[in-house]
Structures are given as C-alpha cells and as structure tokens.
Amino acid sequence: MSEPIVPAFGDDQPVASSGPRKMTFICSKGNLDMAYPALIMGNAALGEGIETHFFFTFWGLDIVTKSRMNDLKFSMVGNTAMHLPQAPNLKIPSIAGSLPGMTRMATKMMRRQIADLEVPPVGEFLDQIVDMGGELWACRMSFDMAGLAEADLYSGVKGVISATDFIELSDGAQVIFI
Numbered sequence: 001m002s003e004p005i006v007p008a009f010g011d012d013q014p015v016a017s018s019g020p021r022k023m024t025f026i027c028s029k030g031n032l033d034m035a036y037p038a039l040i041m042g043n044a045a046l047g048e049g050i051e052t053h054f055f056f057t058f059w060g061l062d063i064v065t066k067s068r069m070n071d072l073k074f075s076m077v078g079n080t081a082m083h084l085p086q087a088p089n090l091k092i093p094s095i096a097g098s099l100p101g102m103t104r105m106a107t108k109m110m111r112r113q114i115a116d117l118e119v120p121p122v123g124e125f126l127d128q129i130v131d132m133g134g135e136l137w138a139c140r141m142s143f144d145m146a147g148l149a150e151a152d153l154y155s156g157v158k159g160v161i162s163a164t165d166f167i168e169l170s171d172g173a174q175v176i177f178i
Helices: 032-047 058-064 094-098 102-116 122-131 140-145 163-169
Strands: 022-027 051-056 087-091 135-139 157-161 174-177
Touching (some): 022 058, 058 135, 058 140, 135 163, 157 163
Parallel strands (some): 022 174, 135 157
C-alpha cells in the first residue's frame, strides 16, 4: 500500500487568530433543504460564542420573507442524490420529482423528519438565532428585484444592505455560501 498524497499548503503552523471568530452565511436558495444547513451551522456557531451574520440574497430572501418563510418547499427535481431515508440504496430518478404532487409529498416528508429530530420550523429557528445574537441582513438588489417592502421581512432582519456593505461587514470572517 502506498503512502497517501498530502498536498503542501505552505507553513504547517496554524494561523494565529487576530481576534474573536466571526462567521457569515450567504443564503442564496429558498428551498427547505437549503435553508436548514445555514440555520443549523449558524446556530452552532452562535452556541460557540462566534459572531454570526446571515446575508439573504436571490431566492434565499424567501427564508426571511414573512409570506414565504414558513412555506418553503423541497423539490426532488434536479436532486441527483435523492433517495428514501428508509431505503438509502434505492435511488429515485430526478424526473420523478416532476410528477404532480411529488413536491408536496417530498416537502411533507422532510418537514416530518425535521420535526421528529426536534428541529424548529424556519420561523422559530430564526427567532432562536436572533435571540442568541445572530444578525440577519437582506440583499438590497434581491429585495428591490422582488418588489418587497421592509414590512414584508421577518422582524429580526436588521436591515437591507448592498453587496458592498456585506463585504465590509464580513471583513475577517469565515464566509460560507449556501
């Protein structure tokens, strides 16, 4: 057996932190299965005392739009890894997701699995994140494109900011794009 190849990335010494940790999550998709990864990781970061910001852009803005945040869907279409939890080796063809009622069925199934794990619905999860000190920001361009008013947004959104503002806000942060 040969030795594993490990790439060298320069100095093997860890980089010393210049201050407190900071994380930012860019949420660009408003599907149920794309909302939870950012919310869960952000919640974990907050639990570790890490300054945490969320930037909702394009369809990710649905996560903080009051009329849509508690009705996010899960679609099998385009999900090449789709399988039933009870039968992980039984792959479901992506095309099956285009059949009438499949998005509704898949969404209901995912919501039930999330609830069974005692993970709160999106609205409650956002409340928890804001209560822990997480900061939520809406993307100005996406907000304007959607024709939204600030009253349309979840009350915990601190403001509607530009991409430039977010880049400044995320200076020194670990940035995660979802």
